[in-house]
Amino acid sequence: MRPDALLLELDEAFTSGEALARRLGVSRVAVHKRVQRLQQAGYPVESGPRGYRLRPGAPAPRPLLRRYAGPLLDEVVYLAETTSTQDAARELAEAGAAEGALAVAERQTAGRGRRGRTWLSPTGGLYFSLVLRPELPLVALPLVSLAAGVALAEAAGVGGLKWPNDLLAPDGRKLAGVLVEADLRGEEVRYLVLGVGVNLEPPGLEGAAGLAEFGAAARADVLARFLAALEPLYLALPDPEPVRTAWRARSVTLGRSVRVHTPAGPKEGTAVDLEEDGSLVLKTPRGKRTRVSAGDVEWIGGFV
Numbered sequence: 001m002r003p004d005a006l007l008l009e010l011d012e013a014f015t016s017g018e019a020l021a022r023r024l025g026v027s028r029v030a031v032h033k034r035v036q037r038l039q040q041a042g043y044p045v046e047s048g049p050r051g052y053r054l055r056p057g058a059p060a061p062r063p064l065l066r067r068y069a070g071p072l073l074d075e076v077v078y079l080a081e082t083t084s085t086q087d088a089a090r091e092l093a094e095a096g097a098a099e100g101a102l103a104v105a106e107r108q109t110a111g112r113g114r115r116g117r118t119w120l121s122p123t124g125g126l127y128f129s130l131v132l133r134p135e136l137p138l139v140a141l142p143l144v145s146l147a148a149g150v151a152l153a154e155a156a157g158v159g160g161l162k163w164p165n166d167l168l169a170p171d172g173r174k175l176a177g178v179l180v181e182a183d184l185r186g187e188e189v190r191y192l193v194l195g196v197g198v199n200l201e202p203p204g205l206e207g208a209a210g211l212a213e214f215g216a217a218a219r220a221d222v223l224a225r226f227l228a229a230l231e232p233l234y235l236a237l238p239d240p241e242p243v244r245t246a247w248r249a250r251s252v253t254l255g256r257s258v259r260v261h262t263p264a265g266p267k268e269g270t271a272v273d274l275e276e277d278g279s280l281v282l283k284t285p286r287g288k289r290t291r292v293s294a295g296d297v298e299w300i301g302g303f304v
Helices: 017-024 028-041 061-067 085-094 138-156 219-236 241-250
Strands: 045-048 051-054 075-082 101-108 126-132 160-162 166-168 174-185 188-198 257-262 265-274 280-283 289-292 299-301
Touching (some): 017 028, 017 051, 028 045, 028 075, 061 075, 061 219, 075 085, 085 126, 085 188, 138 160, 138 166, 138 174, 138 188, 138 241, 160 241, 188 219, 219 241, 241 265, 257 280, 265 289
Parallel strands (some): 075 101
Antiparallel strands (some): 101 126, 166 174, 265 280, 280 289
């Protein structure tokens, strides 16, 4: 799964083939051939008179580590293609990777959202998954997903949060989504894999938007801003208040009439609040308050 070591040396500024050859202990011809292999695989590596570089904004190791050097980024595994960054990050976690191991890919062949739904993942989007090893009670785990949603809204700089895990454009189309998968051993959380998919360009699906429609969106910048925004919320857990306060401020769900489909049947009402465990509180047409856990949501409709 580990990419060519040349990717660890490339940055957004051009580096000569001679300098890269010296760092890697190979010939300049070998560097040129490895660049060609990377380009053929789908990595955004550019060649020019001054040498080689990554296309500016690519979410590769050097650009990311320069933009964000906090505790939520330990290593970066940058892939041209993978089934899903969730699978790649899980592989890292099972191999013993520390918290902050990040898998990021140019494209996914089997990207997924909640409950196994397909996430279309063409080249040019932002797809990444982060290994987390929190010491949290199980009841607090839904807060990680909500914290990620807040961080995503901050990083994108546009849109609002639809409970439980979507970032919507101002016109209501879907911009991005969050998926958190947990590996549990009884009551113990071995690790979490926090995945995010962001449409940079509109993917051509009804109801989907692209971040580039609302301004410049370099992928490395968006990812670094996401990590920086997630850091204080994640490190404050299990205290729910920072997450609840931040999520409420960015919510486009609260105050609206929704129908939440669950295994036990639909629940309808006006979304009025967020519980300490991340559940959504509904006020039914008869004035009764009821709550819905994020884990029980099959899909949410009736949303205007």
